[in-house]
Amino acid sequence: MSHERLLAICAERMATADVAYLTNVDANGYPKTRAMLNLRNRDQYPGQIELYADHTQDLMTYITTNTGSQKRGELEANGRISLYFCHPGDFFGVNLTGDAEIVDDLDIKKTLWVENWAQYFPTGKVDDPDFTLLRLYPREVRGWNRGEKFAFELPS
Amino acid sequence: MSHERLLAICAERMATADVAYLTNVDANGYPKTRAMLNLRNRDQYPGQIELYADHTQDLMTYITTNTGSQKRGELEANGRISLYFCHPGDFFGVNLTGDAEIVDDLDIKKTLWVENWAQYFPTGKVDDPDFTLLRLYPREVRGWNRGEKFAFELPS
Numbered sequence: 409m410s411h412e413r414l415l416a417i418c419a420e421r422m423a424t425a426d427v428a429y430l431t432n433v434d435a436n437g438y439p440k441t442r443a444m445l446n447l448r449n450r451d452q453y454p455g456q457i458e459l460y461a462d463h464t465q466d467l468m469t470y471i472t473t474n475t476g477s478q479k480r481g482e483l484e485a486n487g488r489i490s491l492y493f494c495h496p497g498d499f500f501g502v503n504l505t506g507d508a509e510i511v512d513d514l515d516i517k518k519t520l521w522v523e524n525w526a527q528y529f530p531t532g533k534v535d536d537p538d539f540t541l542l543r544l545y546p547r548e549v550r551g552w553n554r555g556e557k558f559a560f561e562l563p564s
Numbered sequence: 565m566s567h568e569r570l571l572a573i574c575a576e577r578m579a580t581a582d583v584a585y586l587t588n589v590d591a592n593g594y595p596k597t598r599a600m601l602n603l604r605n606r607d608q609y610p611g612q613i614e615l616y617a618d619h620t621q622d623l624m625t626y627i628t629t630n631t632g633s634q635k636r637g638e639l640e641a642n643g644r645i646s647l648y649f650c651h652p653g654d655f656f657g658v659n660l661t662g663d664a665e666i667v668d669d670l671d672i673k674k675t676l677w678v679e680n681w682a683q684y685f686p687t688g689k690v691d692d693p694d695f696t697l698l699r700l701y702p703r704e705v706r707g708w709n710r711g712e713k714f715a716f717e718l719p720s
Contacts, residue, residue: 427652431587431595438661439587439595440706441648492597496583505594550596 409553411560412465417553418502419464422448422493423457429492430471432482432508440479444471446493447520456520466562467504467549470511470520471542474528480540483508491544499555504546511541565709567716568621573709574658575620578604578649579613585648586627588638588664596635600627602649603676612676622718623660623705626667626676627698630684636696639664647700655711660702667697 422428427443434440447470450457460468469491473480483489487507494501511517517534520541526532529539550559578584583599590596603626606613616624625647629636639645643663650657667673673690676697682688685695706715 427650429585429597429648431597431646433589433593433595434661436644437589437642438644438704439589439597439646440661441585441587441595441597441646441659442707443648443650443652443657486593488592488594490587490595490597492585492599494583494599496599501599503597505590505596548594551598 409556409558414553414558414560415465415467415549418467418493418549418551419448419460421495421500421502422446422467422469423450423460425449425493425495428469428471429490429494430479431490431492432479433486433488434482435485440482441492442479444473447471448493453522455522459519466545468543468545469504470516471508471544472520472525473540473542475538475540477540480510483510483542489542489544491546500551500553502549502551504544504549506544506547508542508544511543517541565712565714570709570714570716571621571623571705574623574649574705574707575604575616577651577656577658578602578623578625579606579616581605581649581651584625584627585646585650586635587646587648588635589642589644590638591641596638597648598635600629603627604649609678611678615675623702625660625700625702626672627664627700628676628681629696629698631694631696633696636666639666639698645698645700647702656707656709658705658707660700660705662700662703664698664700667699673697 685692
């Protein structure tokens, strides 16, 4: 199967996965994983579908977190992350690796903002200093699609 | 909540999670995650319940993989891994970190072996050289339990 077709399948599967698994590497070199909001889920975030429309081939993905969280500090020290999306019942899983960027652009933050996120941040507003936005342009794509393994790099 | 109580909750949650998410760190320092068989799942592996009975407080866990897989090579170079178990709908997730050991003991392998694993290995037998068994005694336990964060170390 072509990489183009596989990327389109990944984008489609990412759009229906319940959560995204974010892993970073701590100061001692150990990985740390946690389930995060999957902003590419089109049922949960219909207002964000537009944002990813041109990104079915590079799989660019946004992730939100709290500025105060330990992981932001760790990400500043070491931006190497993976994002994993899966549908275990369908034997589909994709792991995206690359370097997380911290996005300060308030316009992008406003486009992403969902009203009920207010509960996660002290001021309850999109410009809350505790609202951190991460972006990943993956460099490596690796996984399984219906029992078939795939692994390839994406251009930077 | 005491660590003892939290560990018991983690053991219980691990026993009902569908899959385990294994992450290692590749030669370039990037994390790689994939869903694995959760050998602590008591419905899927009733024959293995006994094995974990004395491990509700240290959360020792076995993971199977293929000797030939790229991850075995990476694990030999860098044994730092995490195992993540979660129930997203219940706001529960636990990340266990530590160093993976490769277990060569054929008696342990026989105790774990499940008939339908034959399909994963060339000879279809428990002593297949492609059948690799990993064991993790976690050193750090970190996660969320019904909206409450926890993080602590386990004695080595």
